Amino acid sequence: MQPFATLADIERLERTPLAQAAPHRSPYALIRAAAQRFPGREAFTFLPDAALDTPPVRTTYAVLLGQMHRAANLFRALGVGPDDAVALLAPNTPEAHAVLWGAQLAGRVCPINYLLQPEHIAALLKAANARVLVALGPNSELAVWPVAEQVVRHHEVPLLQLCVGPGDGPQAVPVLQELLATQPDVLTFEPDLNPDRVVALFHTGGTTGAPKLAQHTQGNEAHTAWFAHAYYDVDEHAVEINGFPLFHVAGAFVYGLALLAVGARQVLPTLSGMRNAGFVQRYWRFCEREGVTHLACVPTVLASVMGVPVDANIASVRAAYTGGSPLPSELAQRFEAATGIPVRNILGMTECAGLVSIEPLRGPRTPGSAGLRLPYTEVHAVPWRDAEAKLEERCAAGETGVLVLRGPHVSPGYTDAARNAGLFEQGWIVSGDLGHLDDAGRIHITGRAKDVIIRGSHNIDPGLVEDAFLAHPDVALCAVVAEPDAYAGEVPVAFVTLKPGATLGADALLAAVAPQVYERPAVPKRVVLLEALPMTAIGKVFKPELRLRAIEIKLTECLREWAPGVAARVQALEQGGRQTAVITVAGPPDGALRERLQQGLAAMAVQTELRFE
Numbered sequence: 290m291q292p293f294a295t296l297a298d299i300e301r302l303e304r305t306p307l308a309q310a311a312p313h314r315s316p317y318a319l320i321r322a323a324a325q326r327f328p329g330r331e332a333f334t335f336l337p338d339a340a341l342d343t344p345p346v347r348t349t350y351a352v353l354l355g356q357m358h359r360a361a362n363l364f365r366a367l368g369v370g371p372d373d374a375v376a377l378l379a380p381n382t383p384e385a386h387a388v389l390w391g392a393q394l395a396g397r398v399c400p401i402n403y404l405l406q407p408e409h410i411a412a413l414l415k416a417a418n419a420r421v422l423v424a425l426g427p428n429s430e431l432a433v434w435p436v437a438e439q440v441v442r443h444h445e446v447p448l449l450q451l452c453v454g455p456g457d458g459p460q461a462v463p464v465l466q467e468l469l470a471t472q473p474d475v476l477t478f479e480p481d482l483n484p485d486r487v488v489a490l491f492h493t494g495g496t497t498g499a500p501k502l503a504q505h506t507q508g509n510e511a512h513t514a515w516f517a518h519a520y521y522d523v524d525e526h527a528v529e530i531n532g533f534p535l536f537h538v539a540g541a542f543v544y545g546l547a548l549l550a551v552g553a554r555q556v557l558p559t560l561s562g563m564r565n566a567g568f569v570q571r572y573w574r575f576c577e578r579e580g581v582t583h584l585a586c587v588p589t590v591l592a593s594v595m596g597v598p599v600d601a602n603i604a605s606v607r608a609a610y611t612g613g614s615p616l617p618s619e620l621a622q623r624f625e626a627a628t629g630i631p632v633r634n635i636l637g638m639t640e641c642a643g644l645v646s647i648e649p650l651r652g653p654r655t656p657g658s659a660g661l662r663l664p665y666t667e668v669h670a671v672p673w674r675d676a677e678a679k680l681e682e683r684c685a686a687g688e689t690g691v692l693v694l695r696g697p698h699v700s701p702g703y704t705d706a707a708r709n710a711g712l713f714e715q716g717w718i719v720s721g722d723l724g725h726l727d728d729a730g731r732i733h734i735t736g737r738a739k740d741v742i743i744r745g746s747h748n749i750d751p752g753l754v755e756d757a758f759l760a761h762p763d764v765a766l767c768a769v770v771a772e773p774d775a776y777a778g779e780v781p782v783a784f785v786t787l788k789p790g791a792t793l794g795a796d797a798l799l800a801a802v803a804p805q806v807y808e809r810p811a812v813p814k815r816v817v818l819l820e821a822l823p824m825t826a827i828g829k830v831f832k833p834e835l836r837l838r839a840i841e842i843k844l845t846e847c848l849r850e851w852a853p854g855v856a857a858r859v860q861a862l863e864q865g866g867r868q869t870a871v872i873t874v875a876g877p878p879d880g881a882l883r884e885r886l887q888q889g890l891a892a893m894a895v896q897t898e899l900r901f902e
Contacts, residue, residue: 290302290516290518291519291651292308292519292649292650292651292853293357293519293520293651293652293655293661294475294649294651294652294662295649295652295730295789296651296729296730296819299497299661299782300569301415302519302664303307303664304887305666305717305764307665309665310665311511311516311549311616312455313509313511313515313517314482314484314507314508314511314512315393315482315484315507315508316388316390316393316488316514316546316549317357317393317480317482317505317507317509318482318497318511318551318795319511319514319515319546319549319551320350320353320354320357320390320546321354321463321548321552323350323525323550323551323552323572323642324350324353326498326552327350327525327552328349328350328776329349329351329810330349330350330351330552330554330666331347331348331349331350331402331524331555331754332348332349332352332353332383332386332552332554332555332602332846333347333348333353333383333386333554333556333797334346334347334348334551334554334555334556334557334860335347335348335383335557335560335578335715336556336558336568336573336575337453337559338430338559339559339565339566339567339568339570339571340567340582340686340717341346341574341575341578345556347384347531348383348551349797351713353383353386353387353549353595355474355475356383356384356387356391356469356492357386357390357391357394358385358386358391358394358473358474358475358476358655359391359470359472359473359521360388360390360392360395360469360472360473361392361394361478361480362393362472362473362476362477362478363391363392363471363472363797364391364392364395364396364420364421364466364633365395365468365478366472366684367420367492368420369392369395369396369421369526370395370396370416370422370735371397371481371486372396372397372400372418372553373396373397373418373419374392374397374398374399374414374417374418374419374420374490375388375392375395375396375398375399375419375420375422375423376398376399376400376401376413376417376419376421376423376446377389377392377398377399377400377401377409377422377423377424377535377536378401378403378410378413378423378424378425378433378436378437379403379423379424379425379433379438379451379535380431380433380534380535380560380561381531381532381533381540381545381557382451382453382557382560382686383533383557384465384466385423385449385451385535386535386545387469388423388451388465388539389535389605391542391581393488393507394476394480394486394623395857396416396420397488397490398488398489399413399414399417399419399489399490399491399492399536400489400491400535400541400871401413401432401492401500401536401618401678402492402534402537402747402808402859403412403424403436403499403514403536403612404431404808404809404810405807405808406706406771406807406808406809406827407436407440407442407443407783409807409808410436410440410443410445411440411441411443411444411823412443412444412888413492413502413514414420414440414443414444414859414864416502416704417490417502417704418707419446420446420447421446421447421449422437422440422441422446422447422448422449422451422856422857423436423450423451423465424436424448424449425451425453425560426449426450426451426453426464426880427450427459427559428453428464430559430560430561430690431560431561433468434450434458435469435779438846440489443529445453445831446461448462449462449464449465449468450462450463450464450465450515450606451465451466452465452466452833453560454732460773464749464896477641479606481617482507483507483510484506484507484508484697485499485506485507485508485701486498486506486507487504487506487701487754488505488506488507489504489505489510490502490503490504490658490704491503491505491536491538491541491639492536492842493639493748494723494811495686501703501705501708502703502704502705503639503640503702503703503902504700504701504704505642505700506699506701507700508697509576509620509641509697509699509700510546510642511546511550511678512665512696512697512698513542513543513546513547513641513642513643513644513663513698514545514547514549514550514642515545515547515550516543516663516664517543517547517550517644517663518548518550518551518553518649519649520647520648520649520660520661521547521608521610521647521650522608522634522649522650522651523548523551523553523582523583524551524552524553525551525552525553526553526582527548527553527554527582527583528553528554528555528556528579528581528582528583528595528605529544529548529549529555529556529581529582529583529584529585530547530555530556530558530559530572530575530576530581530584530585531548531556531585532557532558532562532563532568532585533545533546533557533562533563533730534562535573537747538637538638538639538642538643539585539587539612539637539643540615541643542643542644543612543637543643543644544585544610544643545895546762550661550794552623556575556579556581556869563590563593567861569593570592570597571593572594572597573597573598573599573600573601573603574600574601576600576601576603576605577602577603580605580860581603581606581609582605582606582607582608583606583607583608583609583610584599584606584608584609584610584630585610586610586611586886587607587611587612587613587614587745587778588611588613588614588615588616588617588620588778589614589775589777589778589892590611590746590890591621591632591893592620592727592776593639595620595623595624595627595882598662599627600863603628603629603630606628606630607630607631607650607703608628608630608631608632608633608650609624609631609632609633610626610632610633610634610635610647611632611633611634611635612635612636612637612659612781613637613743613745614743614745614778614779614894615632615637615778615894616632616736616892616894617891617892617894617895617896618818618893619630619761619841619887619890619891619897620891621634621654621656622891623888623891625654628700628729629652629885631654632654633647633648633649633650633660633661634647634648634654634657634658634659635648635656635660636700636721636732637646637657638697638718639696640700640712640713641698641699641700641718641720641843642685642700644663644667645659645662645663645668645692645694645732646659646660646661646662646663646732646812647660647661647663648660648661648731649661652794657733657734658727658731658732658733659731659733659734660731661730661731662694662730662732663698663805665696665697666694666695666696666697666698667692667694667695667696667885668692668693668694668726668732669683669684669693669694669726670683670688670689670690670691670692670693670724670726671683671684671690671691671693672684672685672690672691672727673690673691673723676878678693678714678717678719680714680715680717680719684725684726686725686726686727687725687726687728687733688725689723689724690723690724690892691716691719691720691721691723692717692720692722692723692724692732692734693720694717694718694720694885695716695717695718698719699713699716699717699718700713700720706811721741722734722736722826723735723736724736727857735867736868738769738866740752740832741855741881742769742771742779742780742781743778743779744772744774744777744778744780744810745777745778746780746812747774747810749781749810749811750811750894751768751769751770751781753806753807753811754806754807754813755768755769755781755783756768756782756806757802757806757807758783758798758802759787760786760802760805761798761801763787763788763791763793763798763804764785764786764788764791764798764820765785765786766785766786766830767783767785768783768784768822768830768832768835769782769783769784769813770782770784770832770835770836770838770839771836771839772814772815772840772842773839773840773843773844773893773894774814774843774844774893775889775892775893776892778894779809779894780812780813780814781809781813782814782815782816782817782839782842783799783813783814783815783816783817784817784819784822784839785816785818785819785821786815786818786821786822786840787800787818790884794818795815795816795817795818795897796816798816798818799812799813799815799816815842817838817842822835823835829830831869833863834869835864836861837861837863837868838861840859840868840870840895841860841861842896842898843862843872843893844859844870844872844890844893845858845859847856847889847893848872851886851889852874852882852885852886855874855876855882856873856874856875856876857872857873857875858872858873859871860873861895867896868896869894869895869896869897870895870896870897870898870900871897871898871900872886872890872897872898872899872900872902873900873901873902874886874899874900874902875900875902876901877901879901880902883899884902886899887899
């Protein structure tokens with residue numbers, strides 16, 4: 290397959306039947322084909338720690354395929370059938386990949402965020418019909434094991450420990466690697482590779498109610514993985530840093546299976562991934578040592594590594610891909626100027642195996658664009674009227690509507706079909722993203738019809754956070770919205786009105802409610818107490834006004850830090866359907882001050898306008 294640069298390249302490929310353009314319609318078939326072509330090539334380079342002199346653990350494609358077979362055999366022996374799941378609480382390691390792909394051969398896999406509360410994880414295990422739980426064993430870097438021990442108290446299920454060192458876990462709990470060693474490295478059963486078979490359940494936050502389990506078929510996952518490489522312009526010689534967790538579609542598919550599908554290599558940076566500060570400080574030196582060609586990022590990772598001096602030869606690095614949250618154009622420009630590495634943007638959803646569109650490396654980076662749709666898929670902007678997407682209509686080029694998509698990557702829906710309404714409609718996904726397509730077919734996101742908050746690629750349901758506050762006896766009303774954040778892209782902030790006579794302070798209220806919030810990342814960054822919340826004419830909280838106020842509060846706070854003693858005011862506005870912060874600095878233009886402020890503002894996922902008066 291030739292690399293893509295324009296929509297015409299994609300349309301040219303689409304003249305070939307899908308079965309011919311994508312002959313492997315399951316993750317297993319993709320990995321098996323790569324292992325047959327490149328058995329001795331490295332699939333993974335795992336860094337045990339952030340020290341440059343620590344030898345990495347290198348896993349070849351032949352070894353990966355054998356471990357997948359062993360895992361599939363083991364799970365079948367443990368009673369996992371086609372409708373059963375193996376739950377996975379583990380970071381991105383070679384052994385976890387064997388579980389992820391092997392479980393899909395035996396039945397289904399359900400990777401779960403280990404930052405969730407134990408009782409919440411237990412509820413997901415029950416909803417997934419999990420027959421086995423594989424969890425990272427005790428270690429000094431990532432405390433997953435204590436969570437796993439609490440989970441099985443809430444929902445009894447066989448527990449296996451994925452060890453990171455010899456003899457470091459409880460002897461009473463079976464060790465995954467030891468059990469794998471007892472299994473043959475060839476499959477003992479005939480796998481069902483039907484592209485329509487559901488093989489994975491990924492949990493995702495919704496705008497209302499409890500988090501959902503999105504079903505993935507083999508065909509869904511294979512479709513996104515196989516076609517991604519033509520946008521990334523990678524082949525078997527590519528080397529990528531993948532610091533994303535496997536419970537997120539970015540780690541598993543966008544930056545994971547997409548590289549495995551072509552026989553490329555992934556560098557997995559320690560158990561804590563990009564949260565390992567030591568690794569981030571040596572990021573460029575690891576790039577040089579491993580001959581890295583592609584960087585897997587979100588905007589906050591771009592901002593983090595841009596703050597690290599380039600103290601190595603990084604001529605091998607060809608591109609940085611970023612998704613998960615809006616990419617500020619200023620941040621992309623500054624990263625490219627500082628490193629010489631081109632930045633390209635990605636749009637994805639859990640409900641379509643991670644990918645909607647990608648900016649091709651061989652095409653230009655277009656500010657505000659999320660790139661071109663995947664082959665054999667459709668993406669349109671359609672009118673939004675009467676609280677629904679008008680699927681039979683199409684917006685003109687440049688005209689804003691709600692984005693809808695369909696194709697072989699679209700999930701068959703949630704495990705609870707009652708939750709499909711509003712998102713899965715007539716074969717389409719109604720994304721909830723507001724945007725448009727330009728004349729070149731590029732997709733632009735300008736806002737979200739939904740209220741979901743994206744914190745470092747993690748979807749947070751504000752309704753569940755609001756429920757935790759409303760359960761407090763002093764709280765009358767609560768609305769949770771996104772506040773821009775230089776590290777996480779967005780963080781939740783709670784606007785609260787208290788009941789008459791209540792005198793509780795904002796910090797005390799946050800301290801009281803935080804333990805009741807359904808997951809740690811969803812705990813608000815701050816609580817703002819108001820006399821009244823803004824309301825619509827029919828009595829609903831008007832969240833757009835609160836989002837603007839959250840921007841003003843955050844940027845005012847940042848300005849005091851970036852430019853102490855400088856008089857400035859922030860006004861957040863809605864302009865053309867997009868939030869814009871107008872920052873007015875008192876005094877004549879000051880080049881050095883402008884540069885300092887623009888550098889800080891570049892990492893904020895909000896459009897800004899800087900004025901001197």
